[in-house]
Amino acid sequence: MAFSLPYPRAARRYEVFRQMIWSQATPVASGGRPDFLHDEIEVQTRWFGGEYGRIFTGTEGERIEVVQFGHWNRGAGPDFTEAAVRVDGKLCRGAVEVDLDVRNWMKHGHAGNVAFNGTVLHVFTDQPAMNRVFTRTEANANVVQLLLPQYSGLQGPPDFLPEAFPGRCLAPLAKMAVPEVESLLLAAAQYRLRRKSERLHVMAESTSGEQALFQAVAEALGFRHNKTAMAVLAQRCPVAELLAMDPGEREARLFGAAGFLEMDLAEAARTTEARQYRRTLWDHWWRVRPEVEPAPHRAIRWRNDGTRPLNHPQRRLGALAVVLEHWERLWELWEKPVNNFQKVVNNWSKALTHPYWSRHYSLASEAIPKPVRLLGKDRLRDLLGNVVFPGAIRVSPDRWQEYERLGGVDTNQKLRRAVLRLFGTDRERQKLFTRYYHQQQGLLQIYEDFCLEDASDCRHCPFPEQLLQWRTADRAGVRVDPIQATGGIV
Ligand code: SF4
Structure with a gap:
C-alpha cells in the first residue's frame, strides 16, 4: 500500500487539485441539473434533514434562520407544518412549502388555496432568469422566498450515469506508477469521507x-x-x-x-x-x-x-x-x-x-x-x-488508518463504469485499485467530479492533463507537506 497522508491532509490536497482543475476549465454546458433528475421529494428530504443548513439569505436579502423545521405534512396543504423561522430577527411560525420552481406555487393552485395561508417560507431550487416571481397567499400576503442551490454542495454532482467507455485519462493514468495512482485515490477518498462527515455533522446540528x-x-x-x-x-x-x-x-x-x-x-x-x-x-x-x-x-x-x-x-x-x-x-x-x-x-x-x-x-x-x-x-x-467512520472521523481523525484497511464491496454499476473509464480493460489495475473500500470511494469521487460533469465525450475534461501535476507534486516531495511543497497548488 502507498504512503498515506494523515486525515484530513490528503483530503485538502485533493480539494485543491479539484478546485485548480475546475478553475481552469472552459464550461461546455450549462443549466445545472436537468429537471427530470431533480426530484422534489429529494429536495424536501434534504431540506428537512438539515442538509442545506439553517441560516440563509432570502431573495430580498433577508437573513433567514430556521429555528425549527416543523413536521412533514401528511395531508393536503404545505409540505411542512409547525415550522418556525426567524426573518431579519422576527420569529414567524407556520408552514414551509418546498418546490422545484418558484412558479409551481401558482401552477399548483396554492395562491388560491386557503390551506396555504399560514405559509411563512417558500423554498425552491429554481426561478426564471428574467422575471421576478413573488409568492402570494389567497389572503394576498407576501411569503418570504428562499432560493436553494441547484443541488446541495455537500451532496456533489447529480447521480447521472452516462454510458461507460474508456476515457481520455486512461493513457496518462496507465503511465503513473502504482503509488502515484494510489496517492490520488487516497486523497480523493479522504475528501469524500470528509464531505460525508460534514454532511452528518450539519444534519446533527440541524436535528x-x-x-x-x-x-x-x-x-x-x-x-x-x-x-x-x-x-x-x-x-x-x-x-x-x-x-x-x-x-x-x-x-x-x-x-x-x-x-x-x-x-x-x-x-x-x-x-x-x-x-x-x-x-x-x-x-x-x-x-x-x-x-x-x-x-x-x-x-x-x-x-x-x-x-x-x-x-x-x-x-x-x-x-x-x-x-x-x-x-x-x-x-x-x-x-x-x-x-x-x-x-x-x-x-x-x-x-x-x-x-x-x-x-x-x-x-x-x-x-x-x-x-x-x-x-x-x-x-x-x-x-x-x-x-460509522464518517461520524467517528470528526471526533477521532486517527480513525483514517483503520478506514484505509477496510476491504472493498462487491462492484456495483457506478463503480464498474468508473473502473472501465479510468483503467479500461486492464484487469490487473482494475483489481489492484478496487481492493479496498477507500480506493473504491476515491474512484467514485473522481467519477462524480469529472466523468459526470463532462459533456464533451472527454474532449474538454481537464483531468488527464492535470494528472501530470499530481505526479510532479508526488515526486517533488508532497509527502513532506501536501500544500506547501507545491506552492499551494497540489
Ligand atoms: S470524463 Fe475525464 S475523468 Fe472521466 S473518463 Fe473522460 S477524461 Fe477521464
Missing part, C-alpha cells in the same frame, strides 16, 4: 445526533434505489419516538408509515406465517393509522426493480427495525469511537436477527430454507464506510 445517525443508517439500508424513500421514512418516524415504543409497535409504525400494510397495494401473502406476521403488524397499525398515515399523494414511492430479493425494501425495513432494538450500542460507537471498528460492528451485527425477516424476502414471500443474515458483508461495510 439531533441520534436523528442524523438514524437517517444515515436508513439511507445506507435503502441502497441507491430506495435511499430517498428510507430518508423520508426516517424523518416521518423520528428515532426518539420509535425508541419510546415497544418493539412490536415500532415495527408496525415503520411498516405502516412506509405504506407496506395497505391491502390494496400489498401482494397476497403466500404462507400462513406471512399472513400471521402481517396480521400482527396490522393489529398495532390500525390503532394509530388515522393519525399517522400520509395522504395518498404523500405516500412514499418504493422501487423493487433491479434489486435482489434479499435487498427487497421490506426486508431492509425489517432490518432497520431490528437495528433499533440494538440501537444503544451503535449510538455509543458513533459517539465514542473504539479501536477496531470493523470487528466491533461485525460482532454487533451478529445479534441482528428476526423471527420473520431472517427467513423472508418480503411480506408476501415464502420462507427461505436457511436463515440469512439481515446485514450481509457488503451492507456492513457500507454501514461502516458511509455512517
Whole structure:
C-alpha cells in the first residue's frame, strides 16, 4: 500500500487539485441539473434533514434562520407544518412549502388555496432568469422566498450515469506508477469521507445526533434505489419516538408509515406465517393509522426493480427495525469511537436477527430454507464506510488508518463504469485499485467530479492533463507537506 497522508491532509490536497482543475476549465454546458433528475421529494428530504443548513439569505436579502423545521405534512396543504423561522430577527411560525420552481406555487393552485395561508417560507431550487416571481397567499400576503442551490454542495454532482467507455485519462493514468495512482485515490477518498462527515455533522446540528445517525443508517439500508424513500421514512418516524415504543409497535409504525400494510397495494401473502406476521403488524397499525398515515399523494414511492430479493425494501425495513432494538450500542460507537471498528460492528451485527425477516424476502414471500443474515458483508461495510467512520472521523481523525484497511464491496454499476473509464480493460489495475473500500470511494469521487460533469465525450475534461501535476507534486516531495511543497497548488 502507498504512503498515506494523515486525515484530513490528503483530503485538502485533493480539494485543491479539484478546485485548480475546475478553475481552469472552459464550461461546455450549462443549466445545472436537468429537471427530470431533480426530484422534489429529494429536495424536501434534504431540506428537512438539515442538509442545506439553517441560516440563509432570502431573495430580498433577508437573513433567514430556521429555528425549527416543523413536521412533514401528511395531508393536503404545505409540505411542512409547525415550522418556525426567524426573518431579519422576527420569529414567524407556520408552514414551509418546498418546490422545484418558484412558479409551481401558482401552477399548483396554492395562491388560491386557503390551506396555504399560514405559509411563512417558500423554498425552491429554481426561478426564471428574467422575471421576478413573488409568492402570494389567497389572503394576498407576501411569503418570504428562499432560493436553494441547484443541488446541495455537500451532496456533489447529480447521480447521472452516462454510458461507460474508456476515457481520455486512461493513457496518462496507465503511465503513473502504482503509488502515484494510489496517492490520488487516497486523497480523493479522504475528501469524500470528509464531505460525508460534514454532511452528518450539519444534519446533527440541524436535528439531533441520534436523528442524523438514524437517517444515515436508513439511507445506507435503502441502497441507491430506495435511499430517498428510507430518508423520508426516517424523518416521518423520528428515532426518539420509535425508541419510546415497544418493539412490536415500532415495527408496525415503520411498516405502516412506509405504506407496506395497505391491502390494496400489498401482494397476497403466500404462507400462513406471512399472513400471521402481517396480521400482527396490522393489529398495532390500525390503532394509530388515522393519525399517522400520509395522504395518498404523500405516500412514499418504493422501487423493487433491479434489486435482489434479499435487498427487497421490506426486508431492509425489517432490518432497520431490528437495528433499533440494538440501537444503544451503535449510538455509543458513533459517539465514542473504539479501536477496531470493523470487528466491533461485525460482532454487533451478529445479534441482528428476526423471527420473520431472517427467513423472508418480503411480506408476501415464502420462507427461505436457511436463515440469512439481515446485514450481509457488503451492507456492513457500507454501514461502516458511509455512517460509522464518517461520524467517528470528526471526533477521532486517527480513525483514517483503520478506514484505509477496510476491504472493498462487491462492484456495483457506478463503480464498474468508473473502473472501465479510468483503467479500461486492464484487469490487473482494475483489481489492484478496487481492493479496498477507500480506493473504491476515491474512484467514485473522481467519477462524480469529472466523468459526470463532462459533456464533451472527454474532449474538454481537464483531468488527464492535470494528472501530470499530481505526479510532479508526488515526486517533488508532497509527502513532506501536501500544500506547501507545491506552492499551494497540489
Ligand atoms: S470524463 Fe475525464 S475523468 Fe472521466 S473518463 Fe473522460 S477524461 Fe477521464
